[in-house]
Amino acid sequence: MYKILGQIEKPNDIKNIAPEDYRRLASEIRACLVNSVSRTGGHLASNLGVVELTMALHLCLDFPEDKLVWDVGHQSYVHKILTGRWGKMDTIRQHGGLSGFPQINESETDAFDTGHASTSVSAALGFAHAARLQGRKNRVFAVIGDGSMTGGMFFEAINNAATLKSNMVIILNDNNMSISKNVGGMSKYLTKLRTASQYTTLKDNIEYALKKMPYIGENVIDKIRRSKSSLKHLVIPGMFFEDMGLTYIGPVDGHNVTQLVKTFENAVNLDKPVIIHVKTKKGRGYRLAEENPCFFHGVEPFDIRSGELRKKRVEGSLSYTEVFGRKLCEMAAENERIVAVCAAMPQGTGLIPFAEQYKRRFFDVGIAEEHAVTFAAGLAADNMIPVVAIYSTFLQRAYDQIIHDVCKTRRHVVFAVDRSGITGSDGETHQGIYDVSFLSGIPGMTIMSPKNNIEFEDMLEFAVNEYDGPAAVRYPRGGACMELTEYRQNIEYGKAEIIYGSTEEKRQVLLLAAGSMTDTAVKTADNLAGENISATVVNMRFIKPLDTKLLEKLIPNHDIIVTLEENVISGGISEQVASYMQWNGFYGKRCLPVCLPDAYVEHGNPDVLKEKYGLTCEAVTERILKGGVLETRGNKYNQE
Numbered sequence: 001m002y003k004i005l006g007q008i009e010k011p012n013d014i015k016n017i018a019p020e021d022y023r024r025l026a027s028e029i030r031a032c033l034v035n036s037v038s039r040t041g042g043h044l045a046s047n048l049g050v051v052e053l054t055m056a057l058h059l060c061l062d063f064p065e066d067k068l069v070w071d072v073g074h075q076s077y078v079h080k081i082l083t084g085r086w087g088k089m090d091t092i093r094q095h096g097g098l099s100g101f102p103q104i105n106e107s108e109t110d111a112f113d114t115g116h117a118s119t120s121v122s123a124a125l126g127f128a129h130a131a132r133l134q135g136r137k138n139r140v141f142a143v144i145g146d147g148s149m150t151g152g153m154f155f156e157a158i159n160n161a162a163t164l165k166s167n168m169v170i171i172l173n174d175n176n177m178s179i180s181k182n183v184g185g186m187s188k189y190l191t192k193l194r195t196a197s198q199y200t201t202l203k204d205n206i207e208y209a210l211k212k213m214p215y216i217g218e219n220v221i222d223k224i225r226r227s228k229s230s231l232k233h234l235v236i237p238g239m240f241f242e243d244m245g246l247t248y249i250g251p252v253d254g255h256n257v258t259q260l261v262k263t264f265e266n267a268v269n270l271d272k273p274v275i276i277h278v279k280t281k282k283g284r285g286y287r288l289a290e291e292n293p294c295f296f297h298g299v300e301p302f303d304i305r306s307g308e309l310r311k312k313r314v315e316g317s318l319s320y321t322e323v324f325g326r327k328l329c330e331m332a333a334e335n336e337r338i339v340a341v342c343a344a345m346p347q348g349t350g351l352i353p354f355a356e357q358y359k360r361r362f363f364d365v366g367i368a369e370e371h372a373v374t375f376a377a378g379l380a381a382d383n384m385i386p387v388v389a390i391y392s393t394f395l396q397r398a399y400d401q402i403i404h405d406v407c408k409t410r411r412h413v414v415f416a417v418d419r420s421g422i423t424g425s426d427g428e429t430h431q432g433i434y435d436v437s438f439l440s441g442i443p444g445m446t447i448m449s450p451k452n453n454i455e456f457e458d459m460l461e462f463a464v465n466e467y468d469g470p471a472a473v474r475y476p477r478g479g480a481c482m483e484l485t486e487y488r489q490n491i492e493y494g495k496a497e498i499i500y501g502s503t504e505e506k507r508q509v510l511l512l513a514a515g516s517m518t519d520t521a522v523k524t525a526d527n528l529a530g531e532n533i534s535a536t537v538v539n540m541r542f543i544k545p546l547d548t549k550l551l552e553k554l555i556p557n558h559d560i561i562v563t564l565e566e567n568v569i570s571g572g573i574s575e576q577v578a579s580y581m582q583w584n585g586f587y588g589k590r591c592l593p594v595c596l597p598d599a600y601v602e603h604g605n606p607d608v609l610k611e612k613y614g615l616t617c618e619a620v621t622e623r624i625l626k627g628g629v630l631e632t633r634g635n636k637y638n639q640e
Helices: 019-040 045-049 051-060 077-091 120-133 152-161 185-193 197-211 217-226 228-235 257-268 287-291 320-334 352-357 369-381 392-407 435-440 453-466 517-529 548-557 573-583 606-612 617-625
Strands: 067-070 140-145 168-174 247-253 273-279 338-342 362-364 385-391 414-418 446-448 471-474 497-500 509-513 535-539 542-544 560-568 590-596
Touching: 019 045, 019 051, 019 077, 019 257, 045 051, 051 077, 051 140, 051 168, 051 257, 067 120, 120 140, 120 152, 120 168, 152 168, 152 273, 168 257, 247 257, 257 273, 320 338, 320 352, 320 414, 320 453, 338 369, 352 362, 369 385, 369 392, 385 392, 392 414, 392 435, 414 453, 435 446, 435 471, 435 542, 435 560, 446 453, 453 471, 497 517, 509 517, 509 548, 517 535, 517 560, 517 617, 535 548, 548 573, 560 573, 560 617, 573 590, 590 617
Parallel strands: 067 140, 140 168, 168 273, 247 273, 338 362, 338 385, 385 414, 414 471, 446 471, 509 535, 509 560, 560 590
Antiparallel strands: 446 542, 497 535
């Protein structure tokens, strides 16, 4: 099927491909990308845009000796293909298959594990200094997108890179987008740089004309060359990178392999840090992705011909993200103090409707989570109510700002923590399984987690319009739970909700569930009832503060206490409840934690991962029945 691509079996095999076959190779790579991602889902548009760029990098570098660091890493599919992994592309992002991001344990050609933005230049600078200290001459390249350049780490890294006395090459992959359209001053600056061909053309024309002038031409040319920095400043305003101590080259056509290779080879001969500005087109080669790069940035399995998703949505169903966006618009219509803040993901966080209806009250700060949080704190300090919508995995990037700028002074900032819990196919760097742990340790923070869509709206209403202080509402990826709608107690600060049982009734098992695990707890209780075991089910609602008054009443009336959460055990609800029991003298009670281990959770379908880590109602039921802590109740496990 792949005549040219089929010749690439291992790293560096591209060097054996004839230059006249580069175009055919690029076409076959794109076909491989579209065919595989249409079946597995994944990051398509960004990878289609870097095909020729990645080919040129592989033609210049020798793996694994040379180091190539991808920023974020979602655009590394082509790199995986060119290192001989193309035959496994049908497993990408599937449990047990290829990761959707670089992973050193997958291949030594993946120099550095990545998954979050703005980190590549820092890592590459570390590689470059390590090579210099060890007397090696290997090449070090970092590839960073223009969207990632809004992140503070990028500026910190290039500021430090000026001290490097050896070569390092930074590739600025400029497709004028991150996930959504880029915003802010850096985006405007890059727009100016895209006209840099004016400078190149002017310089070439002047030199050509002067060379024809006898005697004085060469002298004038020499003076112009010596003053080229001034000429650049005249034609290209700012020259930010040159001022920071980097040599700037570009813009370069990111789809011209020959030109790219020549540029890269020239750059590595300079004994200093170099930044090469490469212009690419996101989604190139697949018309539907070119026309709608946002949709095909991270896409579920789809039909190649129509572009439609293979899995049809249930009519009338909504995701938690959509529920959030709709509810926030409703509240904003009634309260003009409400503003929305996101970090380069208005679509992913459900804020597009808000941005359209309340343009002046919507702020997309770019990939800059730290700034987003402190910016929100400033808004809150002057009587606004900011709602900051950030994925769980990215919120951890702003931990210091949450502590120092929001919670210490009790600013009324509401955090909409999207994609909490197991998120699935993006894997270790994107699972939202730490937010309970890192937020719970902050004095003054309130954390809530809803059992279903209705309770989610109630919690947002409470956090925004009733509570006055820092509050986080964490909710999972995907379809909102529509079950348990008959249970709808008013949201009261720090109060849990009993779904099955009461404070007076003695039962065998106490199920304390948070958020998405509440439905699992109810189904577990139903399973236990079939085994003649009685259970009380509590929807915790508030992760911080815990409803200790309710726990004080319930724990003595139960034999085994089961905590259910989609968070790692370290610092999670399980540890908090166990600590409470220990400190308050509830001895002789077994606490069974149903949670994730103190580990990084790999990529895979969420249902597969939940089954593997024992978060399904069947797994929880079996653990309780086989626990050996219940007295004889006539169940089959006890009879064994």
